[in-house]
Amino acid sequence: MAGVMDSVNQRTQLVGQNRLELLLFRLGGQQLYGINVFKVKEVLQCPQLNAIPGRSSVVRGVAHIRGGTLPIMDMNLAIGKRALPDIESCFVIITEYNRTAQGFLVRSVERIVNMNWGDIHPPPKGAGKEHYLTAVTQVDGQLVEIIDVEKILAEVSPIREEVSAGVIQDGIAERAVQRHVLIVDDSTIARKQIQRVVEGMGIRTTLKKDGAEALAYLKSLLKEGKDPYGELIMIICDIEMPEMDGYTFTAEVRNNPELKNLHIILHTSLSGVFNEAMVRKVGADDFLAKFHPDELARRVNDRVLAMTGESLLPAVQPGA
Incomplete structure (x- = not known):
């Protein structure tokens, strides 16, 4: 798996060409999901998790990785499905969003694919308002769902959205x-x-x-x-x-x-x-x-x- 991520930080040549690379993974079933490689810091076998009191049900525990402590969220739970079983055999995708690092528990990680943003489309209008998709695409004839991770993070760990007093200029x-x-x-x-x-x-x-x-x-x-x-x-x-x-x-x-x-x-x-x-x-x-x-x-x-x-x-x- 380390080989999959060896060149993550060398992929900036895609920038400005309306292209991206998706890391494909699976959760509870056969549905393929994707995440932008630029958000991914590392992929590893699920390490030992330690429970923390008062945690969100989506957070399966915390892990000590590379000298730091990261929350590990069950992505299947986060999108409203069942908890992933046998987490020892699962993988963790370490990501960085909004200046913070976190891990997402997934059942398996497939491969990286090079895509054009023109082939990435908004979710179908019939998907409703409560879905967790930010986009969809197809790879080798199979539907790939791109999850709105920002929505997950906003629900699991809400951030302050109010502007501090004195920041907004009078008038x-x-x-x-x-x-x-x-x-x-x-x-x-x-x-x-x-x-x-x-x-x-x-x-x-x-x-x-x-x-x-x-x-x-x-x-x-x-x-x-x-x-x-x-x-x-x-x-x-x-x-x-x-x-x-x-x-x-x-x-x-x-x-x-x-x-x-x-x-x-x-x-x-x-x-x-x-x-x-x-x-x-x-x-x-x-x-x-x-x-x-x-x-x-x-x-x-x-x-x-x-x-x-x-x-x-x-x-x-x-x-x-």
Whole structure:
């Protein structure tokens, strides 16, 4: 299994090509599931787990790995199914999301496949609102379900979503009254988290679920004779998305003379193995790792104040 992961950190050549690699695994049955290799730090046979008091039922225990202690979550339980039996024969996928590491217990790990984001599609509309899918695809004629890990983590270990007192600049909503923020993310949970922060500042939002949908929206503004720069404060965009990823979306915006000046923040849970140089390569204005409401609010503050010619810092007095 170590050989499968040997080159995880050498796969950045996929970035900017609207491609990704999926690590395929199985849970309780024959259904194939996938996770982006960029999120994966290691795959190993399930180590000895130690119980901890008061833990979520989804957390089967904690493991001591590489000098650290990590929670190990049963992914089958997390998506509403039965607990995986015989965990000694199972595998653990160590991942990094939102600046934290955690392990997911799975029955077996298959292989890594190279995919185009254009072949990754949103879940079927008939899947309902309570599913745990962020996307689906096919590999060798078999359906692969890509799980919304951010939804799992939000349920198992909810994070603070409120902005701290004093972070939001007084009068920021009045300065932004004619503009709104475009939020682009395939995770329903992530979209809502960002939306709550921005709308909590008194600023309107528009939500899109992937880069292709967001690009079509921007082009529709142009078709209607509207100036996207006059409409939008900024775009807050995820990187991993079906149809069109955040890198490709950013590159498409920068290559369009009528859109190229839009302010784009790439907002992603790809924090540990993510190469920030790629953000500069595709021309994004900023990068922000998910999800810290204060940092996000500050970015919105800064952008609004920059657009209105204001400064966050008090003026320096003569002789100071």
